[in-house]
Each structure stands twice: as structure tokens, then as C-alpha cells.
Amino acid sequence: MATNVSDPQYYHKVVDCQWGCPAHTNVPEYIRLIAQGKYAESYLLNRQANVFPGVLGRTCDRPCEPACRRSRIDGKPVAICRLKRVASDLKGDIEEFLPKDPGFSNGKRIALVGCGPSSLTVANDLRPLGYEVTIYEKRDQSGGLMRWNIPAFRLPPDVLDYEVNAILDTGVEVKYNSPVTSMKELLASGFDAVYVGSGAPKGKELELPGRHDGNAKSVIHIGIEWLAGVHFGHIEKIEPRVLIIGVGNTAMDCCRTARRVGASSVKVVARRNRKYFKASPWELEDAEEEQVEIVENHAPKRFVYDQGMLVGMEFEQLAWTDAPDGTQSSKVLGTTMIPCDAVILAIGQDNSFQWIERDIGIQFDGKWDMPVVDKTTHQSTLPGVFFGGDAAWGPRNIIWAVEHGHQAAISIHQYCEGESVKERPAYGMNLVSAKVGMHAWSYSNDYNPSPRQKMQHEELVKRFESVHTEVELGFTPEQTAREVERCLNCDIETYFTGPLCIECDACVDICPTNCLTITGAGDEADLRTRLSAPARNLDQALYVSDALPQTRRVMVKDEDLCLHCGLCAERCPTAAWDMRKFELIVPLASSRAHATA
Amino acid sequence: MTSIAKPPVRHPSLGKNALGFTRRDYEGAMSTLCAGCGHDSVTAALIQAFWELDVPPHRAAKMSGIGCSSKTTAYFMKQSHGFNSVHGRMPSLTTGANAANRDLMYIGISGDGDSLSIGLGQFCHAIRRNVQMLYLLENNGVYGLTKGQFSASADVGSTSKKGEPNIQKPIDPALLALSLGATFVARSFSGDKAHLVPILKAGLKHNGFAFIDIISPCVSFNDHEGSTKSYKHTREHEVDLAPVDFVPLRREITAKQGPDAGVTSVTMHDGSILRFRKTAREYDPTDRGAAASHVRACSERGEVATGLLYVEEGGEEMHALNRTVAKPLVELPFEELCPGNARLQELMAEYR
Numbered sequence: 001m002a003t004n005v006s007d008p009q010y011y012h013k014v015v016d017c018q019w020g021c022p023a024h025t026n027v028p029e030y031i032r033l034i035a036q037g038k039y040a041e042s043y044l045l046n047r048q049a050n051v052f053p054g055v056l057g058r059t060c061d062r063p064c065e066p067a068c069r070r071s072r073i074d075g076k077p078v079a080i081c082r083l084k085r086v087a088s089d090l091k092g093d094i095e096e097f098l099p100k101d102p103g104f105s106n107g108k109r110i111a112l113v114g115c116g117p118s119s120l121t122v123a124n125d126l127r128p129l130g131y132e133v134t135i136y137e138k139r140d141q142s143g144g145l146m147r148w149n150i151p152a153f154r155l156p157p158d159v160l161d162y163e164v165n166a167i168l169d170t171g172v173e174v175k176y177n178s179p180v181t182s183m184k185e186l187l188a189s190g191f192d193a194v195y196v197g198s199g200a201p202k203g204k205e206l207e208l209p210g211r212h213d214g215n216a217k218s219v220i221h222i223g224i225e226w227l228a229g230v231h232f233g234h235i236e237k238i239e240p241r242v243l244i245i246g247v248g249n250t251a252m253d254c255c256r257t258a259r260r261v262g263a264s265s266v267k268v269v270a271r272r273n274r275k276y277f278k279a280s281p282w283e284l285e286d287a288e289e290e291q292v293e294i295v296e297n298h299a300p301k302r303f304v305y306d307q308g309m310l311v312g313m314e315f316e317q318l319a320w321t322d323a324p325d326g327t328q329s330s331k332v333l334g335t336t337m338i339p340c341d342a343v344i345l346a347i348g349q350d351n352s353f354q355w356i357e358r359d360i361g362i363q364f365d366g367k368w369d370m371p372v373v374d375k376t377t378h379q380s381t382l383p384g385v386f387f388g389g390d391a392a393w394g395p396r397n398i399i400w401a402v403e404h405g406h407q408a409a410i411s412i413h414q415y416c417e418g419e420s421v422k423e424r425p426a427y428g429m430n431l432v433s434a435k436v437g438m439h440a441w442s443y444s445n446d447y448n449p450s451p452r453q454k455m456q457h458e459e460l461v462k463r464f465e466s467v468h469t470e471v472e473l474g475f476t477p478e479q480t481a482r483e484v485e486r487c488l489n490c491d492i493e494t495y496f497t498g499p500l501c502i503e504c505d506a507c508v509d510i511c512p513t514n515c516l517t518i519t520g521a522g523d524e525a526d527l528r529t530r531l532s533a534p535a536r537n538l539d540q541a542l543y544v545s546d547a548l549p550q551t552r553r554v555m556v557k558d559e560d561l562c563l564h565c566g567l568c569a570e571r572c573p574t575a576a577w578d579m580r581k582f583e584l585i586v587p588l589a590s591s592r593a594h595a596t597a
Numbered sequence: 598m599t600s601i602a603k604p605p606v607r608h609p610s611l612g613k614n615a616l617g618f619t620r621r622d623y624e625g626a627m628s629t630l631c632a633g634c635g636h637d638s639v640t641a642a643l644i645q646a647f648w649e650l651d652v653p654p655h656r657a658a659k660m661s662g663i664g665c666s667s668k669t670t671a672y673f674m675k676q677s678h679g680f681n682s683v684h685g686r687m688p689s690l691t692t693g694a695n696a697a698n699r700d701l702m703y704i705g706i707s708g709d710g711d712s713l714s715i716g717l718g719q720f721c722h723a724i725r726r727n728v729q730m731l732y733l734l735e736n737n738g739v740y741g742l743t744k745g746q747f748s749a750s751a752d753v754g755s756t757s758k759k760g761e762p763n764i765q766k767p768i769d770p771a772l773l774a775l776s777l778g779a780t781f782v783a784r785s786f787s788g789d790k791a792h793l794v795p796i797l798k799a800g801l802k803h804n805g806f807a808f809i810d811i812i813s814p815c816v817s818f819n820d821h822e823g824s825t826k827s828y829k830h831t832r833e834h835e836v837d838l839a840p841v842d843f844v845p846l847r848r849e850i851t852a853k854q855g856p857d858a859g860v861t862s863v864t865m866h867d868g869s870i871l872r873f874r875k876t877a878r879e880y881d882p883t884d885r886g887a888a889a890s891h892v893r894a895c896s897e898r899g900e901v902a903t904g905l906l907y908v909e910e911g912g913e914e915m916h917a918l919n920r921t922v923a924k925p926l927v928e929l930p931f932e933e934l935c936p937g938n939a940r941l942q943e944l945m946a947e948y949r
Contacts, residue, residue: 439600445601446604447601449605502820503788503832504787505788508641512605514608536610563604570600573631573632573633573634
């Protein structure tokens with residue numbers, strides 16, 4: 001009946017950002033370290049979980065931010081991602097704290113296919129244990145899609161180089177210009193395990209009438225290939241009027257890049273309305289700031305030519321209606337032509353596994369022709385072969401690729417040690433009182449009403465001069481100082497010791513967001529109907545205590561809107577409430593090795 | 598005490614009353630009382646009661662004297678009028694204020710020291726005059742502000758924090774109020790808001806002097822084993838008369854009132870209704886003699902009689918008794934308020 005707070009996942013779930021982050025980055029702690037000016041410590045704490053703080057501080061899909069409790073309080077989440085960049089920008093010289101070449105070999109050799117974020121994470125986790133790591137990369141540069149799919153105006157190359165080299169410099173061998181053309185051959189080279197982190201490198205095609213007519217070859221591009229072309233310098237300009245088909249984050253990178261290589265009019269055309277766009281809202285805003293027009297509810301029908309030259313694209317205008325079951329249906333309102341001189345197709349990416357022979361024990365599913373991979377262990381049906389990143393289950397994002405790398409590294413280590421990959425190392429936690437005096441806490445518990453700080457951008461004129469001019473200028477010291485105080489410190493947990501409670505109601509009365517109630521016991525659905533304030537957010541847990549000593553009622557806390565201000569603990573005469581700092585111990589291949597050593 | 602002020606943000610789904618206010622709008626300054634003080638719970642119950650009654654804060658006046666209890670007027674309804682007076686003199690101040698402006702809602706908050714020692718005479722005479730006010734006595738049996746000496750309400754045999762027993766007989770404020778003819782006498786407990794809030798609402802709507810003795814434990818000096826005013830002792834020895842519901846008038850108009858078996862109803866001055874649910878003991882809340890014997894009997898058994906002990910709605914409050922002018926003095930034209938020397942001379946002549 002009573003809530004079990006000794007399970008690390010209970011408090012983990014209260015830390016919404018950390019729970020939302022695939023790699024479980026300890027966000028509140030790294031924000032506190034920034035507040036204290038400990039940028040290097042903050043960077044390293046980030047690096048432990050997400051490996052690429054500088055890259056992710058600029059490019060992350062930020063699943064943490066929609067989850068942030070602050071957005072339920074004043075409408076805007078803490079700028080978690082941008083603060084990560086602050087830590088990265090100001091970290092200083094941290095050379096001595098980065099992993100070194102271990103200087104020994106454990107006798108195991110592993111091969112990683114592709115030099116993107118997931119493979120690099122595997123290398124990062126396993127190299128310190130003495131694994132001999134070889135990465136096969138088809139191009140002549142490292143970083144994978146982080147390098148040739150994310151334009152330099154969003155991610156400067158030196159930031160990427162620094163973080164990739166931090167891993168490669170520990171003695172990882174990279175074979176550049178070495179596409180793997182046969183899995184069979186790779187397996188025959190005597191590796192103890194193989195990790196496939198080769199991404200989803202093939203842009204989706206859009207076979208419509210006119211796709212290959214006239215001058216199509218030079219003016220109709222596949223999004224990710226075109227971005228790579230710009231990155232490698234093969235493409236330096238584009239025609240004045242450009243249409244982008246698709247509205248994911250790649251489409252956003254394409255339209256903004258097009259503005260920098262000569263396009264004066266750029267339209268992004270989507271089949272549906274804004275509510276269903278795949279691109280992150282902030283990327284849409286950034287594109288619109290650069291005078292990119294977003295066209296909704298237009299389905300592409302054909303490419304239109306005049307004397308062999310592309311002059312436009314024909315679309316059906318759609319009206320969408322929501323059905324009660326959550327699906328949508330469309331009705332065609334009419335046909336319209338949007339004039340253009342070039343088209344970039346950014347409608348998604350596919351995997352490409354023709355280099356894996358189908359008779360070597362790696363099973364592929366019949367429907368999508370994707371390898372069958374265990375969701376937890378990342379193991380394929382051939383025990384020594386593991387998949388992760390976009391290569392495992394299709395395109396996602398960098399932070400997921402990193403988490404896949406961590407999990408696969410655990411599996412590879414256990415596999416190479418002859419252990420079962422199914423038995424995963426357990427999550428742990430530390431829970432230590434944050435009380436440091438009568439009314440003093442080891443964190444800044446006062447609520448700061450500052451609004452979310454707005455990122456400063458480079459002037460439009462300047463940013464269009466070069467693809468390499470970074471748009472986001474980073475927070476000023478004043479902005480950083482304000483933004484860190486917006487964090488509600490959700491990792492400083494309210495910890496209740498029932499037997500000490502005298503039911504004086506002090507905590508219930510003082511709680512600014514009415515999270516607490518002392519009431520008769522009941523099941524959760526029943527309790528939710530009789531709390532101090534409506535508890536309608538079913539995604540958020542209720543804490544329920546054991547029966548209290550004097551009246552046998554229970555203490556109930558709705559975690560939803562807790563500000564973690566600690567007033568319940570300050571007003572508690574018996575210290576039944578305490579604020580305790582929660583630290584999730586996330587198992588990694590390297591930490592597990594330390595534990596067993 | 599707390600290290601920070603209560604954050605201004607509130608729960609977005611917090612209910613609003615008829616005036617469009619949430620409970621948070623009825624809060625006051627941050628309490629500086631000890632953590633866990635019963636008085637803070639009384640404050641929270643008052644906030645709830647005022648919010649539920651849709652009281653416009655600027656139409657209320659909070660009156661107090663000296664002591665921990667008397668600080669609590671600062672902790673709710675920061676937009677209300679208030680007067681923090683001399684020790685034990687809150688009843689006189691309130692009498693004067695009420696005489697001048699009968700339209701405000703008066704809430705006097707006092708403690709066992711302020712009301713039963715230095716201000717005992719003041720307390721008695723406010724009852725005699727039947728001043729229209731809610732008089733709260735936050736009763737913890739101890740002088741908290743001066744570090745824990747026994748007060749006049751401490752029971753014989755109850756011990757100080759160091760273990761010394763009290764030897765003097767206590768004054769029971771409820772018995773005293775009953776014997777002086779108070780028309781609304783109740784006792785409640787700060788640790789039980791479900792009990793306290795309806796009684797506060799009834800007291801605020803009473804026609805005349807409404808007295809509520811609230812057992813409000815002192816966590817710093819009187820919440821130990823030998824105390825008879827601790828949270829634990831009160832919970833174990835409380836004898837509640839009957840659960841009370843307060844039904845405001847405007848809601849009653851729409852509800853169909855059937856013959857409700859087992860419920861005693863008392864219609865308040867303004868038409869709202871007090872409902873007493875029947876308990877095993879037969880109890881008539883309009884019988885003064887029975888109320889007094891019930892309180893005395895409980896006390897002799899070492900129990901604490903709580904609930905609305907006595908209510909009489911037909912009485913005349915101070916203005917009715919003295920046949921004063923119907924308007925607050927501030928609303929009278931100057932000529933009426935001060936008719937001049939000629940009129941004074943006429944009046945004087947009448948007495949010659």
C-alpha cells in the first residue's frame with residue numbers, strides 16, 4: 001500500500017528531465033554545478049551520461065524540456081539544453097579528467113561499423129576496460145551524421161572534433177574510407193564482437209511524375225545527401241526559389257542551409273498541419289526567423305517543367321478532419337502549383353543493409369527488411385553481433401544513439417566475459433539529507449520567478465554570409481545566472497518518516513502548490529479525488545505513507561507540481577519531512593567493471 | 598520560521614470562490630511562529646473559512662493583543678484591516694471599533710495568557726456587551742513567548758517540559774463564557790480542520806459574540822508526555838459532541854430541504870443553517886445548563902469536550918441592546934455625527 005521509495009525508479013521518475021532523457025543525464029545536478037561556476041565538473045557529469053555535451057548542447061532533440069516540471073508551473077521549461085552548452089563553452093582545460101589510453105589490453109577485439117554517436121559511445125565505454133576497438137568508417141571523417149547532416153551554423157566543427165577526439169585519442173583505431181561490404185568477411189577477421197552503428201544513411205525517394213525528367217538530376221536533391229554535399233564542399237550554391245518537401249528536422253537544416261547558399265525564396269511544404277510536424281518547435285521558429293515560409297496541408301503530386309527546366313511543383317490542397325478515435329482523414333480541396341527552381345526531398349531516411357548477408361545467422365524481419373534486434377540487449381540473432389543507433393530500429397536522434405551505445409557496451413562486455421546479456425546490471429541510488437543547518441539547505445530552494453531566457457542569435461545579414469557562422473550566440477553570464485535559478489531542483493526529494501509525524505498539518509498548510517494531504521487510506525484512484533488540490537495529471541505519481549501514528553490516516557503527496565522548495569521540511573517540527581538529495585546510479589559497462597574488480 | 602517566503606506560484610487548478618479569489622489570495626505574511634505551531638493550523642483553517650464564505654478581505658478587521666496567538670492575525674488576509682493592541686486589551690479595542698463601524702466583520706484572536714490572565718476582565722465584559730465578533734482563544738496551556746511557564750488554563754497535574762506538575766486549578770474559558778451568558782460557545786482543535794472550519798464559519802455568521810476555544814498545541818513547550826494540551830493527548834481525550842455542518846443561505850435556497858432524520862438544525866441570523874448530526878448521546882445545543890454540565894463532566898473525567906457546545910440565535914448584540922444608529926459612524930454626515938454646541942446645550946438642559 002505505502003509507496004516504496006527505496007526503489008531507485010520512484011525518485012528517478014520525480015526528476016522529470018532525467019526520466020525523460022534516454023541517457024538519464026543528471027540534469028538538476030549539472031545545472032547546480034553551473035550555478036556554482038563549476039563548469040568543468042558540470043561538463044564531466046554530462047559527459048558521463050550523454051558523452052557529447054557540446055554537440056548535444058546545440059543539437060539535442062531535448063526530450064527533457066517538454067518533461068520539465070517548470071513548464072507545468074509557469075508554462076516554459078528550464079532551458080536545459082542551452083545550459084548544457086554553457087557548461088561546454090566554459091569548461092576550460094579538462095584534459096586531465098578525460099579518459100586516457102588504458103595502456104593495457106584485455107585481449108578482446110571488437111569491431112564497430114560506422115563512426116557516428118552510437119559507435120563512439122560504445123568505444124568510449126569499452127576502451128577503458130582494455131578492449132581493442134576498431135571502427136570502420138566509409139567516409140574520410142569521423143562523427144557520422146553529426147558531421148555531415150547537421151550544418152556548421154548549428155554545430156561548429158571544432159566542438160564536434162573535440163568530443164570525438166576525446167574518445168578516439170584513448171587508442172581507438174579508425175579505418176577511414178573503409179566501407180564494410182560484407183558482414184561475413186568482417187566476422188571472419190576474428191573479432192570477439194561486432195557492433196553495427198551505421199545509422200540510416202539513405203534518404204527516402206519520392207517517385208512522382210516528372211521525378212527524373214528534364215534537368216531533375218541537377219535541381220532535385222535528396223535532403224541528407226545534399227547536406228553532405230554542402231558539408232564536403234561539393235555543393236556551393238542552389239537556385240533562387242527552393243521547395244523543401246517534408247517537415248522533419250532534416251527539412252529544417254535543408255531550408256536554412258539553402259538560405260545560406262543562394263536561395264532567396266525557400267518554402268517548406270508539409271502534407272499536414274503544424275500540430276503533426278516532426279520538427280521540434282524551436283527549429284521551426286529558427287527557420288521562420290530566417291524568412292522560410294512553412295506551407296501546411298499540401299500533398300505533392302508532380303514536378304512541372306517548361307522546356308526541360310523545372311518550373312514548379314503541383315500539390316493537392318488538403319483539409320484534415322480529426323476522427324474521435326484519434327486518426328485523421330483528408331479531403332482534397334483543389335490543386336495548386338508552387339513555382340520553384342529546385343526541390344529538396346526531406347521526407348525521411350531508410351536503413352541500408354545490403355552488405356549483411358542473409359545466410360550468416362542474422363535474422364531480418366519480413367516486413368521492413370530490418371534486423372531482428374532485442375530491445376534491451378541490442379543483440380541480434382547472431383550472438384556476437386549487436387546493433388544500435390539509427391541502424392537498430394530506424395531514425396531517431398543523437399541522444400537515443402548514445403543510450404543505445406551505453407546499453408550495447410554493457411551487452412558486449414557481458415558477452416565477452418561469457419555472461420548472460422539478459423541479466424542487466426541494476427540501477428542504484430544515493431539519498432543524502434540536504435539539510436546543512438537550522439534553515440539552510442545544500443541547494444538554492446527559493447523559487448525564482450524569472451521567465452525563460454531567450455537565446456541571442458547572430459544578425460540575419462551576417463549569418464547568411466557563410467554556412468559556417470554559428471547562429472546561436474550562447475547565453476550571456478547574466479542569462480545563465482537567471483536560467484540556472486529557474487531549475488526547481490527536482491532531485492532534492494521530499495523524504496517522509498511516518499513514525500515521527502504528529503499530524504500538526506504544518507506541511508499541508510505551507511505547501512505553495514497544495515501537494516500534501518493527510519487523509520484516510522484508500523487506493524490511488526480514490527485518493528486522487530480527495531486531495532488538497534485536484535490531482536489530474538495521471539503521469540505523475542502519488543506518494544502514500546504508512547498509517548500515521550496518532551490517527552492512522554496517511555500522508556499523501558501528489559508529485560505533479562512540487563516546487564522542491566523544502567518548506568514542508570522547514571515547517572516540520574519533528575523532521576518527519578526531510579529534503580534528500582537523490583542521485584541515480586546509472587549502470588555503465590565501465591562502472592560495472594569497477595564494481596566487480 | 599522558514600528560510601524563504603512562500604513562493605507566489607500556486608496550483609493552476611485551485612478553485613475560485615464567488616469573488617474570483619483562490620485560497621492563496623486569503624493568505625497573509627509568512628509566519629514566524631515555531632515549526633508545527635497549532636496557531637499556524639488555525640490560520641490555515643481561517644483562510645479556508647473566509648475563502649469558503651466569500652468574505653471580501655477589505656470588509657474584515659483582525660484584532661489582537663500580545664502573545665504568540667496575537668501574532669497570527671498577521672498571517673492571513675493581508676488586505677484586511679487590523680489592530681495589534683496592548684496585552685489583554687483586544688476586547689476593548691474591538692468593542693470600540695465595532696461601536697464606530699458596525700459593518701465590518703470582526704475577528705479577535707487571543708491566547709490563554711492574553712484572555713485568561715491579564716485580559717480576563719476584558720474578555721468577560723465583551724461577552725456581557727455581546728459585541729458582534731468572532732473571538733478565538735488559541736489555547737495551549739503555556740506561556741510560549743516567555744519560554745514555557747504554566748498559563749491559567751493549564752490542568753492540575755499536567756507537567757512542564759522539565760517535569761514539574763501544575764498545582765493551580767485551571768480556568769475553563771468555555772465554562773466561563775457559558776456562565777457569563779455568551780450566545781455562541783464552541784471548542785475545537787487545531788489538529789482537526791474538518792471539525793474546526795465549519796465551526797469557524799458558523800461563528801463568523803453568528804448574531805453576537807461568538808466564542809471558540811481552540812486547543813492549539815505549543816510544539817516547543819507543551820507537546821510532551823505529561824502535557825494535557827499536546828496533539829496526542831487532545832486526540833486521545835477529545836469528546837466530540839456532534840459533527841457540525843454549516844450551510845450558507847444561498848446554497849440552501851436551491852437545495853430541497855427534506856425532513857432529515859437524526860439532524861438538529863439551527864437557523865442562523867442571516868438565514869444560513871447549522872446542522873448537528875445526531876450522536877449516541879442526546880445533546881441539545883440550545884440548553885445552556887446541559888452544555889455547562891457536559892463540559893464540567895468531561896473535565897472531571899480528564900476529557901476535552903469539543904464541538905459547538907451552545908448556540909442561541911435570538912439574542913441582541915451590542916448595537917441592538919444599545920439602540921445605536923444603524924449606519925457606521927464614518928458614513929454619517931458631519932452634522933448628524935456632531936450636531937453642534939446648541940444641540941449639546943439642549944441635551945444638557947434635559948438633565949438639569
